Amino acid sequence: MVLLAETGARLAEIVGLRRVDCYVEASTPYIHIIAHASRSIKTAHSERKVPLTPRALQGLQRALKLSEGDAYVFPRYTSDEGCKATHASNTLNDWLKSRKIAPTAHGMRHGMRDLLRAAEAPQDIVEQLQGWGKVSQSSKYGAGHSLETLLRWLSKAVV
Structure with missing residues (x-):
């Protein structure tokens, strides 16, 4: 749940x-969101690296421990x-729903x-974090923002 909430990634x-x-x-x-044989990604823009907030990192570490020995982090849903x-x-x-959320x-x-x-994150930060297409022509140039910069904006967002 925390990985969804604090990365803004799609459930799949x-x-x-x-x-x-x-x-x-x-x-x-x-996390590196990339297509592979068992799970595609929505668009070419969806391939990306998403930094982890401390809570998201903790959640991922727990999931990795629970799935030890499996190639997938959530083997109940992916094989x-x-x-x-x-x-x-x-x-x-x-x-x-059971918790009325x-x-x-x-x-x-x-x-x-x-x-x-x-x-007040800049639009190109949002696009890069969430894997959306670029709005402006100039934002298509270059390698994009560093993981450190992306994490700084994610951290501001989830305070």
Whole structure:
């Protein structure tokens, strides 16, 4: 749940993570959202590196420990046969409803957009974090923002 809430990633991007997509020992820990045989990504812009806030890192480390010995971080929902993001969505949405929490799992992605807006994050930061297409021609040039810069904006958003 915290990975969804504090990365703004799509549910399929999170439940489809492979262990090799997780860089918890990096100087700025991050997940690499990339297409692979068991889970595609929505668009070409969706491939990206998303830094982890301290809570997201803690959640990922726990998930990695629980899935030790498996290639996938969430083997209940992803295997070599594919990613069952709809199953994960149904499970999470039922859990949210049982606790009378209004947003859906996908609503957390929209919530992160609102948090980034409230933190006055520049549009190109938002686009890079959430894997959206570039709005302006000039934002298409260069390598994009560093993980440190992206983490600074995520941290401002989730205070």
